[in-house]
Amino acid sequence: MPQRRPITSIVLFFLIAVFSAALAGCGSIQPPPPTPEQQAEQLEPMLSAAGFRMLPADTPQRQQQLASLVPMTVDYYIGKTGTLHYYMADPAFCKCMYVGTEENYQQYEKLKLNEQFQAKEGEVSRENLEAQQMQIMDEQEEMFNPYGMSLVGPMGPAMYW
Numbered sequence: 001m002p003q004r005r006p007i008t009s010i011v012l013f014f015l016i017a018v019f020s021a022a023l024a025g026c027g028s029i030q031p032p033p034p035t036p037e038q039q040a041e042q043l044e045p046m047l048s049a050a051g052f053r054m055l056p057a058d059t060p061q062r063q064q065q066l067a068s069l070v071p072m073t074v075d076y077y078i079g080k081t082g083t084l085h086y087y088m089a090d091p092a093f094c095k096c097m098y099v100g101t102e103e104n105y106q107q108y109e110k111l112k113l114n115e116q117f118q119a120k121e122g123e124v125s126r127e128n129l130e131a132q133q134m135q136i137m138d139e140q141e142e143m144f145n146p147y148g149m150s151l152v153g154p155m156g157p158a159m160y161w
Contacts (some may be wrong), residue, residue: 033096036161038092040072040092041093043088045073045093046112046115047104048098048103048110049102050107051103051107052086052098052108053099054096054097055098055099056095057095057097063095064093066095066096069091069138071092072088073088073089075087075088076089076105084105085099085101086104
């Protein structure tokens with residue numbers, strides 16, 4: 001029967017480095033950009049809640065005008081009297097345009113900031129929950145390990161093949 005040899009510290013270091021790099025790579029994966037429908041589902045309720053009005057592109061002229069605008073972006077133009085008018089074109093989902101005043105836009109910005117704050121707060125809560133769960137799992141593992149801090153046994157952290 002061949003004798004088992006301990007893993008050398010170089011091999012152990014290499015394995016830890018590869019595992020760490022793999023974990024770092026998983027953390028940097030970005031989700032795909034939202035589809036126009038997903039953007040509409042996020043933006044349009046906030047615009048409506050802020051007081052923007054929905055104008056359907058129900059004539060060929062409106063459809064042509066809608067197609068010429070940058071989609072899913074809140075923008076503005078200055079009217080004939082010098083007042084700001086805000087709009088968002090949605091040629092894909094509702095085939096409409098949302099229009100609003102300066103006050104509507106300010107309310108939309110408040111709603112957007114609130115949503116961002118809540119998303120960040122939820123992310124921090126998830127991270128805290130995950131950290132608590134990891135701590136509980138570590139404590140449970142230590143309770144069932146008869147050798148205390150050494151996870152391998154009485155010979156210490158050496159691993160055998």
